[in-house]
Amino acid sequence: MKHHLILSLSVLAASGAQVLAQETDLQPETLAVEARISEGNHIYLMDMGISGPSSISVLNADDLSLEGNMGSGTFSQMLMTPGATSLFTGSVYMKRFTRGPIEAVVEEFDPATLNVKREIVVSEKMAQTLSQRGALNLSADGNYLIVQNATPATSVNIVDLAAGADLAEVPTPGCWTAYPAPEGLAFTTICGDGTLVKYSVSADGAVGEPAKSDKVFDADTSPIFGNAVRVDGLLTYVSYGGQLLLVDDSGAAPVLSKTVDFAADGWAPGGYNLMAYHEASKTLFVMMHSNAADGSHKSPAEEIWAINMATDTVVGRIAAHGESNIAISGGDMPQLAGVDHLGGVHLYDVTLGDTVSATERVAREGVAFFATMIATDY
DSSP states (O other), X not given: OHHHHHHHHHHHHHHHHHHHHHTTTOOOOOOOOOSSOOSSOEEEEEEOOSSSOEEEXXXXXXXXXXXXXXXXXXXXXXXXXXXXXXXXXXXXXESSSSSSOEEEEEEEEOTXXXXXXXXXXXOTTBOOOOOOGGGEEEOTTSSEEEEEEESSSEEEEEEETTXXXXXXXXXXXXXXXXXXXXXXXXXXXXXXXXOEEEEEBOTTSOBOOOEEOXXXXXXXXXXXXXXXXXXXXXXXXXXXXXXXXXXXXXXXSOEEEEEEEOOOTTOEEOSSSOEEEETTTTEEEEEEESSOOTTOTTOOOSEEEEEETTTTEEEEEEEOOSEEEEEEOOSSSOEEEEEETTSOEEEEEEEOSSSOEEEEEEEESOSOSSEEEEEEOO
């Protein structure tokens, strides 16, 4: 056996030398990095990873091919700005991971080049939580970031983007999430007693007195999801049982404007970032599951319901593929992007009208390990 091995190696060496002699004109391949992602439409998928650093995959919306990615720390949040001019993340970097010091960082990326524009070290109280819309937001004027804290005591951090530094910490005991008010430097948060509270902050960091709403939900009998969307200026929440709560937070204190009961026949909302609003058509998309029961509020979508917010009626029920998060693009012919609980991405072409329907155009499995949020740049 040893002699055969030596003979084989000798033959391979001789033949390899012959090949090299015959192909001396071969040039080594040069690897390069594209300066920008492709022109056109893209999907940004946050993979929180759950056991390590987070990553944002950038997919071409035509065929879901991977064009690149951006990295951030653990339990990262993601925020695409209006017009897709910047993408913010907020995450924690752990020096020893299981112990020792941490550093909480807001990073601003260029969504086209995937490069970091800048980073801002912020309060270490930043909440280490699943990616959700209420944990990282931009103020109405775009000059401040509003960051959810938890130690586990809750507070909200206001980050001055021009100064690149924290402006103020606002204590929010017993409350969670922070959604910017339509005007000024203010935000609304959900509280465990069933109320919503609005906090206002001045440009010098002074915090005004909290303004509390009347009780708008019952946390024991009809809890609401923390993930909200703006519907024609109104901050819109959805309850576990399938009721929309539209809140006017433009005044001194939040006021419940109206409620819409839309679920029926044992169906209820479920998932994480479970709503998406298409403003041009006034259509709200909500992920839904059947056989609803106590504790089923995180169930993946069996259907995605379309609700006409002008008439408060369900105008479409779209067959789903187990999505846990969704987002809707803009335009007259929008696309609905979703990620399932196994990290697969699904892209639907939406048909608008008196009734709303959607057809899955393309899908890709295994894009993420623990997907928590999805966004588009179109």
